[in-house]
Amino acid sequence: MELVDAPHSKCGTLGYVGSSPTAPTLMNTYSRFNVSFKKGKGCWLWDQKGNKYLDAVSGIATCSLGHSDRVLRKKLTSQLKKIQHVSNLYKIEEQELLSQWLTNHSCAESVFFCNSGAEANESAIKLLRKYGNQTNSKKESIILAAESGFHGRTFAALSATGQPKYHEGFQPLLTGFKFFEYNNIESVSNLFEECNSNNKNVSGVIIEPIQGEGGVIKGDKAFFNKLRKLCSEHNSLLIFDEVQSGVGRTGKLWGYQNLEIEPDGFTLAKGLGGGHPIGALLVNKKANIFNPGDHASTFGGNPFACTAALTVLEEIQKRKLLSNVCLRGKQLEKGLSLLSKKFPNIIEGKRGFGLLQGLVIKKEYIDAKTITLKAFEMGLLIVPAGGNVIRLVPPLIISRNEIKDLVKKLNLIFEAI
Numbered sequence: 001m002e003l004v005d006a007p008h009s010k011c012g013t014l015g016y017v018g019s020s021p022t023a024p025t026l027m028n029t030y031s032r033f034n035v036s037f038k039k040g041k042g043c044w045l046w047d048q049k050g051n052k053y054l055d056a057v058s059g060i061a062t063c064s065l066g067h068s069d070r071v072l073r074k075k076l077t078s079q080l081k082k083i084q085h086v087s088n089l090y091k092i093e094e095q096e097l098l099s100q101w102l103t104n105h106s107c108a109e110s111v112f113f114c115n116s117g118a119e120a121n122e123s124a125i126k127l128l129r130k131y132g133n134q135t136n137s138k139k140e141s142i143i144l145a146a147e148s149g150f151h152g153r154t155f156a157a158l159s160a161t162g163q164p165k166y167h168e169g170f171q172p173l174l175t176g177f178k179f180f181e182y183n184n185i186e187s188v189s190n191l192f193e194e195c196n197s198n199n200k201n202v203s204g205v206i207i208e209p210i211q212g213e214g215g216v217i218k219g220d221k222a223f224f225n226k227l228r229k230l231c232s233e234h235n236s237l238l239i240f241d242e243v244q245s246g247v248g249r250t251g252k253l254w255g256y257q258n259l260e261i262e263p264d265g266f267t268l269a270k271g272l273g274g275g276h277p278i279g280a281l282l283v284n285k286k287a288n289i290f291n292p293g294d295h296a297s298t299f300g301g302n303p304f305a306c307t308a309a310l311t312v313l314e315e316i317q318k319r320k321l322l323s324n325v326c327l328r329g330k331q332l333e334k335g336l337s338l339l340s341k342k343f344p345n346i347i348e349g350k351r352g353f354g355l356l357q358g359l360v361i362k363k364e365y366i367d368a369k370t371i372t373l374k375a376f377e378m379g380l381l382i383v384p385a386g387g388n389v390i391r392l393v394p395p396l397i398i399s400r401n402e403i404k405d406l407v408k409k410l411n412l413i414f415e416a417i
């Protein structure tokens with residue numbers, strides 16, 4: 001497979017990796033690999049020709065239990081036999097069970113269910129607007145977000161995404177967003193001051209505890225502690241986007257637990273359904289301000305999706321997957337450090353922890369997308385992130401031997417470059 005010039009590279013790193021022409025009946029939103037996977041099991045995928053791939057993408061941090069998990073299959077088959085979908089006009093038992101599980105295991109007291117990460121963030125942004133208007137209706141309400149952050153492709157989520165390349169061609173975006181430098185507290189406090197002196201009110205901050213798409217950038221504990229204080233002092237809500245970092249990916253159930261602070265709310269999607277679409281906004285008492293009619297979703301939290309999520313969460317506990325993520329994460333860190341030392345002309349360094357890790361590739365040497373293509377040809381699936389990073393987000397069930405295999409494959413790829 002040849003690498004073609006990304007036709008719209010301004011549009012970011014995702015969707016511009018492969019070179020296969022898109023079927024004319026599909027909108028031209030992705031540049032795809034010329035492959036169609038026909039079978040998946042655990043951390044492995046097989047294509048139409050029977051070629052086997054080690055999957056360190058897992059649907060981009062989504063297939064938490066890997067492919068075709070026996071328990072998930074069984075639970076979902078039995079759910080389909082009972083009931084698949086009913087409207088939120090009625091009580092949904094599976095939704096209540098899932099919200100109980102989530103609130104019992106987090107700082108939140110209440111949950112709104114939707115279908116994706118962008119939609120979960122859309123809900124959070126609406127909630128921040130309502131909170132701002134409710135607490136300070138005379139002032140314009142402003143939401144702060146981080147540069148190099150990523151919150152999704154719908155309009156509000158895109159407006160909160162601090163990466164101009166995603167905005168190009170889609171202006172005017174929603175107004176009322178300001179951006180600070182990630183991990184730089186002065187940059188945030190300056191914005192609070194600027195808003196105050198311009199008679200504006202910061203209703204809240206939306207931020208990832210570890211930036212994924214922006215380049216696998218770890219949140220700094222001291223920064224997040226100060227950010228928590230700043231938000232509390234200004235009566236602003238702190239909302240974490242845990243769409244990628246949540247549900248065990250960092251070795252803790254929620255990414256915020258690595259930072260030793262609690263947000264007022266957080267969003268989930270990706271890994272929550274283990275490959276089935278479900279998103280959620282979880283809030284504490286202070287942020288629990290939606291009333292009937294404020295927000296809704298036709299599919300959000302239907303019995304099928306909630307059973308998928310509840311199964312994923314229960315299996316994470318039963319199989320002690322958080323400790324697996326920590327152990328395998330450490331093993332992967334070691335492997336990536338060795339690779340960084342062995343190939344200093346190609347690799348600038350390693351980033352991340354748990355099963356959200358990356359290697360920063362020297363731009364002047366090679367494009368991360370070229371490495372992604374080479375990896376694909378050699379039977380390894382990886383995904384690029386911002387800042388010329390190759391991102392590794394395998395299923396949470398990955399074994400010791402599979403991590404060994406992953407590092408071995410990366411070594412072969414770098415040797416072949």
Ligand SMILES: Cc1ncc(COP(=O)(O)O)c(C=O)c1O
Binds near residue numbers: 117118150243
């Ligand atoms: C942190 C974060 N937020 C939001 C999103 C958007 O999620 P979705 O693609 O499910 O809308 C993503 C997707 O990559 C993400 O990584």
